[in-house]
Amino acid sequence: MSTAYDVLRLIEQIGETSSRTEKEELLGLLVAMPLGKFVLEWAYNPFITFGVKAVEHGSGGTFNIQFRDTLVKPLLERLAKRELTGRAAEAEIRDVMGALDADGARLLYLILSKDLKCGIGPATINAVMPGLIPTFAVMRANAYESKRVKSWPQKAEFKLDGQRNTFLCHNGNGRFFTRAGNPVPALDFMVPIVMKAAHIVVGAGRADLNEVLLNENGELDFMLDGEAMMGLFEDTGKLRRAREAAIGAELHLYDFMSFGDFDAPGAVGKPLVERRRLLSDFVRLAKASLPHEEGEMLQLVPQFFANNEREAMELFETARSMSLAKYLARGNPEREAELLKTTIDKATGKPKVLEGIMLKDPNGLYEKKKSNGWLKIKAEETEDLRVIGWFEGEVGTKLEGKFGGYLVDHNGVEVRVGGGFSDAEREAALVECLAATAGQEPVIKKGIKTYYFTGRLIEVEYNEVTPDGSLRHPRFVRYRDDKDGEIETREAA
Structure with missing residues (x-):
């Protein structure tokens, strides 16, 4: 039976070698240990977050209790479900770490840090044991060429120059991820708002929406896809800074499906026109019940029909003549005037404008790769x-x-x-x-x-x-x- 001592020594050995082959060999030994597998899953599963800043309190040296999964799992589950937060969470973590022996306290700290600090990540772990850590790929657009359009009409959307962020909720735990699958700590503050919105929509009792939002156990299990935009263009960097919440961010959403569909291989989900209808209803129902400030964080990217290439290019010209300030102001002239002062394109010294448009096949499924189902028309x-x-x-x-x-x-x-x-x-x-x-x-x-x-x-x-x-x-x-x-x-x- 593996112990915290065995697991921690292997983690240290993994950190000491720079050889990928040796890391994978040692990881194989770690995964083979039930306790090692437990530590890897809780430390690297991106859908599990604890809502606390990890602090290494260390062993108190009084009880020296050995680290066991059955001992620490209840604490981790309560933190993940936010049943334990704030000072109460800090106090209980400190007490548990103090009761464990030195190796156990260190392991608990590493798990709460979401990083074993030995130079590995989900890709390395899954190379040793495929599927142990959830990963994902998102749909992306090819550049527009007329021959790539299967048929007209196409759905058209403004192309926003924000940061692609996918919100994933699995088994009741949600978080934002980049297009490469990396967590976005700067948007953690917005997770409770999105979860509240989902609970509001579930409460509306719509069977078609609940089919998307809930899994077979009645837990929230869904995906929202879109761009995170900052009201102040100069603050966009906050979206990439792990230690600073991106206060002022808005989610401009354009896709929606169940987690089960998103997690499946190949082309998935319902046709775009149906996904879009459900997304529109999700945003509308959520905004109707959320406090105004929270509701304004959830926005639906406008969508139009382009019946042919000429109409698509006309919409493209509309996008290129629309300032980012005008788009974000949503018809509020005072807000637009303020935003015009802070959304300046550093390359030109002029107000930043929208990038262009996206064309999307209304009958297309969601493909986790670059696809002709989504085409981008940009100025450069x-x-x-x-x-x-x-x-x-x-x-x-x-x-x-x-x-x-x-x-x-x-x-x-x-x-x-x-x-x-x-x-x-x-x-x-x-x-x-x-x-x-x-x-x-x-x-x-x-x-x-x-x-x-x-x-x-x-x-x-x-x-x-x-x-x-x-x-x-x-x-x-x-x-x-x-x-x-x-x-x-x-x-x-």
Whole structure:
């Protein structure tokens, strides 16, 4: 029978090795232990959150009780269900940790931290034991080409430049996730509001909605898909900061289905037109009973019919002429005037406008991959490309000896991306790049010092692909850490 000592020593060994193969071999031993499997599931299941900041109180050394799943599970379940919160939760955690022996107290702290701090994640765990940790992939859009439209009419929506966030509720526990399946701590404060909305809708007694919202045990079990938008464009970074709640965020929703459908492989759910009808009713019923401020956090992305390509392009022009402030103000001229001051596009110095539109097959199912069922029409061509290095600014310019830009890989072609950075972004990038290439001798290319390393994923805007496969007028748009590591298909998960 495995003990906390056995489990903790294995976790420490996993953390001490940098070899992926060795980590997986040691993980195999950990998963084979019932107690090890228990610790992994409670620490990494993204649908389980505890609503407390983990603090390591340590063993009191008086009782030295051994860590057992039957002993700590009731505490974890009460925290996960929010039956135990605030100071009462902190006091009970402190008491339990104090009663455990040193190894047990450490294990409980690691579980509450949702991180065993040994360099592993859900992908590594599932490589050893597929399906142990829930994962998911979301539907994404291909770029618009007329030949990709199966038939007209199409449903059309404004394309919002927010952060894709999927709300998943499984067995009564809910949380927000990025498109790559990473939790979004900045939106944890909004989880109780969404859950309250779901309970309100369940209370309305609609059989068709309850079929989506509830599982066979009568627990909430559903998915909401959309974009998180900040009223102040300059505060969008809050959505990515783990230690700061994104107060002021709104959810602009465009899809809705049961968790069972979402968790299934392949093309899933009801046809889009039916999913959209149910989503519209969900938002309407919830907003009717929620307090006004909470109800305003839930918004339905407007949807239109485009009967042909001409109508689609007309709607695209409407989107490109609509300021983000106007869209977010929803007909309130005073709010629009205030938002116009704070939703400025740093690249142009003008009010930010909507990106474009989405075209969606009204009869299409939800496909967990890039699909022609969703097509995006944007003003500029953009791609998310991997950084493979950086270069210093040219001699004689203000960027000499400083960060000149990134090198990215475009289908095997090295592309220099030097434009689109603010001064602050250049300063931060320089610190990151110097750390990544410390001690490396530069390669001189066309008189410019160049350094190589594998870096982050960035969105690059450009005019066109050149005959040699490079990009014409590439510009940095933003980092796409939210996309890094996302799963292409449910089967791949």
